[in-house]
Amino acid sequence: MILHTLNRSPLDSSVYLQALAAMTEADCLLLIEDGVLGCLPAQAGRWPQLTGRLFALREDLASRGLVDACSDSITVIDIQEFVALTEQATKVVSWY
Amino acid sequence: MATTQTAEELNLGTGTIGLDPEGYLVDLNDWTPEVAEALAGREGLVLTEEHWEILHVLREFYGRYEQSPAMRPLVKAVGKALGQDKASSIYLMRLFPGSPPKLGARLAGLPKPTNCL
Amino acid sequence: MTVTTSVDEGAAGELLVILRHGPHSGIALKEGLDAALVAAAFGRRVSLLFMGSGVAALMPGQGKGPLDQKGTLPTLDMLEMYDIDRCYADSASLEALDMSADALVIDVTAVDSGGVAQLMACHSLVMTF
Numbered sequence: 001m002i003l004h005t006l007n008r009s010p011l012d013s014s015v016y017l018q019a020l021a022a023m024t025e026a027d028c029l030l031l032i033e034d035g036v037l038g039c040l041p042a043q044a045g046r047w048p049q050l051t052g053r054l055f056a057l058r059e060d061l062a063s064r065g066l067v068d069a070c071s072d073s074i075t076v077i078d079i080q081e082f083v084a085l086t087e088q089a090t091k092v093v094s095w096y
Numbered sequence: 097m098a099t100t101q102t103a104e105e106l107n108l109g110t111g112t113i114g115l116d117p118e119g120y121l122v123d124l125n126d127w128t129p130e131v132a133e134a135l136a137g138r139e140g141l142v143l144t145e146e147h148w149e150i151l152h153v154l155r156e157f158y159g160r161y162e163q164s165p166a167m168r169p170l171v172k173a174v175g176k177a178l179g180q181d182k183a184s185s186i187y188l189m190r191l192f193p194g195s196p197p198k199l200g201a202r203l204a205g206l207p208k209p210t211n212c213l
Numbered sequence: 214m215t216v217t218t219s220v221d222e223g224a225a226g227e228l229l230v231i232l233r234h235g236p237h238s239g240i241a242l243k244e245g246l247d248a249a250l251v252a253a254a255f256g257r258r259v260s261l262l263f264m265g266s267g268v269a270a271l272m273p274g275q276g277k278g279p280l281d282q283k284g285t286l287p288t289l290d291m292l293e294m295y296d297i298d299r300c301y302a303d304s305a306s307l308e309a310l311d312m313s314a315d316a317l318v319i320d321v322t323a324v325d326s327g328g329v330a331q332l333m334a335c336h337s338l339v340m341t342f
Contacts, residue, residue, distance in 0.1 A: 002333055018233065018265050021305070021326035022333050093339045161291035162283055166254035169294035211251040 001026050003089035007033035007096050010046050019095040025049075028089070030082065031056040031074075039070040047073075057082060106134055120201070120208050127205025135203050143203075147191055153177045154204040164201040164209040215314070216304040216323045220331040224299060226258035229336035235269035236285045237278045242270055245342030246288050253295035260299040261292075262332055263321065268306045271317040289319050303329055 004023060010016045016038065019029060029050060031038050038046055039056045047054050051073055058078045061067045070076060077085065086092050102114035102122050113131060114122035119138070121127060132151060136143045143151075157165050157173050165173060167185055175183025188196035197209045230249040234241035253259045263271055275286045292300070304323040307314060314323035324332065333339055 002339075015233070015265070018303075021303070022329045024330045024334065027330075091337070091339055093333065094341060096341070157294075160287065161294070162287040163291065165294065166250070168254050168256070168296070169291070172294050172296075211247060211254050 001028060001089050003027070003085055003092045004029045005032055005092065005094045006030070006035040006038070007094070009034040009037040010043060011037060015095050016046065019093075020047075022093070028053045028055060028085065030077075030085065032060055033057075036060045036064060036066060036070075039066060039074050041069075041071045044071050044073060055082075055085070106131070106138075108134055118202075118208060121205050124205055124207070131205060132203050139199065139203075141192075141203075147203075149178055150174060150188065150191060150196075150200060151204045154200050154206060158204070158206045163211075164206045165197060166209055166211050167195075167197050170197050170200070216325050217328050220301075220324065220328050220335065224260065224332065225335040226260045226299060227337055228252050228257050228259045229262060229332055229339045230259060231262045231264055231339065231341045232267035232270060233265040233341060235266040236275055237282070238266065241342045242267065242285055243288075245340070246285060248340055248342070249292075249297060250288075250295055253297050258299075259295075259297050260301065260332065260336060261297065262324075262329065263300070263302040263306070264329070265303070265306050268302050268310055268312060271302060271319065271321060272310075272312065273316065273318050275318075286318060292319065301328070301332060 004019050004027060006016055006019050006029060008015050012034070023029065036056050037043070039061065054073065055075045055077050056070060058067065058076050061070055061076060067076070100122060101116055103117040104115050105112040106115055108130060113126045116122050119135070133143055141147070153173050154164070154170070156177070171183050171185055171188065174188070185196070192199040201207065201209055230245050232242055232245045236242055249259045249261060270285055270289065275284050277284050300319055300321040301324050302314060302321040304325050307323060314321055
């Protein structure tokens with residue numbers, strides 16, 4: 001499993017499309033920093049077939065007031081769980 | 097990296113030329129064969145025909161690719177230009193002791209190679 | 214344009230450098246190429262993947278930037294001297310810029326999204342620039 005991290009808002013940058021193109025069905029995507037704007041239900045259409053493999057960092061959601069607004073299909077994790085996820089991954093690739 | 101800071105001056109008799117803190121030319125346009133001889137003298141080297149053909153390979157490399165080569169591509173370029181018997185790091189180490197890419201670039205009037213330690 | 218969907222095992226290398234920024238647009242492209250050159254200078258097997266705006270680096274006829282800033286074309290020409298000969302380009306990005314893999318400044322293999330994923334999988338280290 002490759003862990004992909006995305007720190008850009010899908011409203012500003014199409015780099016998320018490059019991340020999706022590079023992912024296999026085994027890979028996970030973690031939204032961090034501005035990337036967490038992609039957690040809003042209105043953005044759910046951007047992440048087809050990622051159920052169970054799409055994560056968002058709680059700290060970045062909280063600082064933007066988005067914890068409660070986050071889409072149900074996204075798994076919210078804290079920084080400790082982020083570290084655990086990187087340990088499970090064969091490598092981490094950042095998209096920025 | 098090339099720098100515009102002159103740390104010392106190379107006296108050529110006909111005038112002086114600025115060198116950066118690591119002994120590379122401040123202005124690459126200052127280079128002449130006489131400058132190479134003078135720089136070699138500072139390193140305790142006398143330039144022979146074997147040195148010169150490597151310096152020409154270095155200057156051609158820079159002219160084409162705009163960067164000074166690290167060891168591996170220098171060996172490859174020497175092999176292409178001068179034949180495989182000279183395409184070895186041992187041969188280059190004998191001519192330019194220490195670090196052939198760095199010493200060679202210095203004498204050839206090129207910037208310090210950026211991707212070699 | 215031939216698009217490769219499946220990257221064979223010969224593609225496997227130690228480092229995959231992904232170049233996502235075009236020439237004369239900040240220093241990301243130069244930094245990525247530098248990382249590739251340093252790794253290759255130390256004998257690592259390096260592959261390059263041009264993706265997004267990064268494929269613009271493959272456009273023929275590039276020149277210097279304002280104030281004579283060096284372009285990246287001479288560096289791409291130099292890759293062969295560092296034995297970097299495995300270069301790939303994302304086919305969707307090429308199409309988006311009306312480019313064809315047959316008419317670029319260096320030889321590249323066009324890969325689709327499945328090929329991109331395989332490249333990520335078969336290199337032990339991936340760096341994005």
